[in-house]
Amino acid sequence: MTHLKMATAAGLLGTACGVAIAFSALAGADKVTYPEGFDTKDKGAMYSIVDRHDNKQYRELWASPANVVDLAREGKPIPSGTVLTLVQYKAQLDADGKPVKDAKGRFVKGDLVAYTVMEKRDGWGTEYPNELRNGEWEYQAFGPDKKINDKANIKGCFECHKPHAGQDFVISLASLKGTKPGEEAQPKAGPGIVSVADFKFGPETVVVAPGQQITWYNSDGSPHQVTITGAKGQRTPIMxxxxxxxxxxxxxxxxxxxxxxxxxxxxxxxxxx
Ligand code: HEC
Ligand SMILES: [Cu+2]
Structure with a gap:
């Protein structure tokens, strides 16, 4: 379905149903087509592999064109025309349902689940309200068959990536830039100390006095960010x-x-x- 058709259909429905109006604002996702060849040497570069302990997935992160990685490493902005593709696979599981690990302790790739894509082009994104807009990025999700997954929650993509405006909405920017992992030693348990490992906070409840500093140590390959839920919604920088x-x-x-x-x-x- 073309962008135009989608907008018209939603517009007609919109007179009867408010939800449809809100939805028409996301018809822009149709601009993003399956990035054919993103995983070939000519067109793309894999810049990171993420083991997701939380949802037992193995994920590959690709940038296309491949020189986007070089530009990011030189500290240049991500150019118009960039396509970032996150390929989601199930992690292979053992008989107890735990992810199988390879010799390096990494997850092993299982069945392909989905491709999620973000693409940036000059002039894109102008139709979105400020609270939703992610600069000039559009998002789209594809099934293992490379067809658009029309059940995907595209608004959710914008919402989850929005707080990362400070890094051009690219959550894995540090990997794209090749930032070296930090070297902080593993913490000893102690007052105000929380370790983050295998996608868990330990201890789960940390007890401190008012004004006492709390420190989180991240030993996972994935970045994490402490975000207090509720009214104030305080967020720490990503670690x-x-x-x-x-x-x-x-x-x-x-x-x-x-x-x-x-x-x-x-x-x-x-x-x-
Ligand atoms: C619950 C929050 C959340 C939602 C919703 C979400 N993402 Fe992401 N996205 C992430 C995180 C976290 C990463 C970093 C890689 C990882 O940990 O898997 C990421 C990474 C990506 C990347 C690689 C580039 C980058 O920003 O690091 C793409 C592409 C992407 N997401 C596309 C999408 C699309 C398309 C949707 C909607 C269908 C979506 N995302 C929805 C959290 C989210
Ligand atoms: Cu996390």
Whole structure:
């Protein structure tokens, strides 16, 4: 279906149904077609592999054209025409349902699940309201058959990537730039210390006094970000492997938090005087 047809159909329905109006704003996803050849040497470069412990997936991250990786490494902005493709596979599981690991301790690629794509072009994105717009990026999801998955929640792509506006909405930008992992030693358990490993916060509840600093140590290959849920919605900077991130809360109370990148990761901070 072309962009125009989609917009017209939604417009007609829109007179009867408010939801359809909101949906027509995302017809722009149709501009993104399956990026044929993104995984060939001429057209693309794989810049990262992510083991997702939270949803037991093995993921490959590709950039096309391949020189986008060189540009990012030189500190240049991501150019118009860039296509980033995240290929999702099931991780192979053992008899207990745990991901099988290779000699390096990494997940092993299983069945192909989906391709999610973001593409940036000059002039794209102007039709979106500011609270949704991701610069000039559009998003699209494709099934293993390379056809558009019309059940995908495209608005969700915009919402989840939006807080990363400071890095041009590319969550894996550090990998694209080839930033070296940090070298912070593994923490000893102690007051105000939380370790992040295998997509879990440990301890799950950290107890501190008001004004006492809390420090998270990330030993996962994936980046994480502490995000307090609820009214204030405080977020720490993203921590790469081997990096720490810190937070201090002045007021007593119980604060639930999640990882801003992997919302299924949950923890609690108890501030008591
Ligand atoms: C729950 C939050 C969330 C949602 C929803 C989401 N993403 Fe992402 N996306 C991520 C995270 C986190 C990464 C970094 C890689 C990883 O950990 O898997 C990522 C990475 C990507 C990448 C690789 C480039 C980058 O930004 O790092 C693409 C492409 C992408 N997502 C496309 C999509 C598309 C298309 C949708 C909607 C169908 C979508 N995403 C929805 C969280 C999300
Ligand atoms: Cu995380």
């Amino acid at each position: 790469q492997k081997g990096q720490t991130t810190k937070l201090t809360l002045a007021d007593a109370g119980i604060y639930d938090y999640i990882c801003g990148l992997h919302p299924a990761m949950k923890g609690k901070i108890e501030v008591k005087s």
